[in-house]
Amino acid sequence: MSKTEFIKFCVKSITGNIEEAEKRELDKLLSQSVENRIEFEKIQSVWEKSVTNENQELPDIDVEWESLNEKIRDVDKEYEKEKGSIFNKILVFTKSLFTPIWKPALAGLFIVAISVTVLLLSNKEEIVTFKTISTLNNERQTVQLPDGSTVKLNSGSSIGFPDKFIGEKREVKLEGEAFFSVTKNGKPFVITTENTRVTVLGTEFNVWTRDEKTKVIVKQGRVNVEQIKTKNENVILSKDQESIIRKNFKPSPPQNVNADYLLGWLDNKLVFNRTPLNEIAGELERFYNVKIELANDDLGNLTLTGSFENQKVESVLNMICLALNIEFTKTVEIINHEQKSYLIKSKNNL
């Protein structure tokens, strides 16, 4: 019998997994030689010493259950609230809105829903239905608005608009990223994001908005950009200009850019222009439908410039890490095993 075989029997015996025939064989081996007995005892001793603090005080199960229960109740309540709120009863939204990923969008649309009910009161004959169209990760969609304008929605984005534009303005809501080709019809076209209002008459431009940050890039014509909270601070952008609106700050002054290059997503490219890594991670997540985590927040501030086309997510990550002198590993995703997930970390991080 090989040594490995012998150890296997020893372990099976110690852990109570040994079968009758094996037990007899092991006993025979142990009675045959002292060395075998020493070996067996050694393994047994390792086993005993491998767990030292059996009496470690474990958390109290009743207390733990109560705390979990509370957490669950809160979540369930919130869910019920969402399902039963008034605007859901008044207006017909597309079903996709109620998937949990769109929670932030929901909050925004509630405001629009109120403004629509006001419109209903002042204009009794017209019934306006609000619609939201959302894209999933790795999915894009072109949406035709009632005035003939078109909107190209990038992955993981959503746009809310009425089935007809009544009143003085054409108003839509945006979460995520979209390229607008707005037709001229005399009424201003207004896009509202979490922190920014973009007003145009008729032109082509791109709006990117996530986590209370908005970037507007103009391809054709002129666009008026203002921070919602500080109304008087506005910036007018022309062709090939960009403005960035951070959380509660006024829009950055117009910066000359190459719009065609920066709007590479329209041609299925990933383009980064001094983009911080935390934003890049988000873009990759939506582009490839993967999950990307950063080991620490500082990494998120590293910036990168470059573009990628027709590449697998891992080779893109490879190049990014090479450029920034960091590294990434594949991790195990708990909820959705089919979705690939990665962790980006600094090199000296063990």
Next chain:
Amino acid sequence: MLSSKNNDTADEELVEAIKENDHDAFKILYYRYFQKLIRFAYYRSHSVEIARDLVQELFFRVWGGRERLNPKKSIQAYLYKSLNNLIINYKKLSSSQTFSLTDIVEGKMKVEEEQENIIDIQNAIERLPEKLRTVFILSRVEGYKYFEIAEICNISVKAVEKRMTKVAFLLKKALD
């Protein structure tokens, strides 16, 4: 609402009920596995705090994702597998992996030489590859039989035998 489920109800039935939002069934499942899972997480993380957080997180996700549970598959295996994933992710995310091994053993041993041995073994356990350590802890701490471990880890009984033999070999080496 009174649930028809009690402590003797089979896992499979509990999962069916949980899928139908039966809160009591979920409670029974929680009480059935809490201790075992906490112990498992504790021996992997060496911290009661972390073990508790991870187990709470696990059950929170199980309830949140109850629609997706499959009653035909072993919930026990599912719980261990998911907890294992949580632990692996946690370890990857926490920048330092230095668990204080001396703290664990301190004050527990009378003889110094013995203590050294124990620290050596504990260190060797720490150095075990994840898949070996999982199998080892399921056997050593939880007392699961090989066939049960095979089910939990989704490997063959032969593979469990192999891994356990390898563990014994590596731990034994730590004493040399």
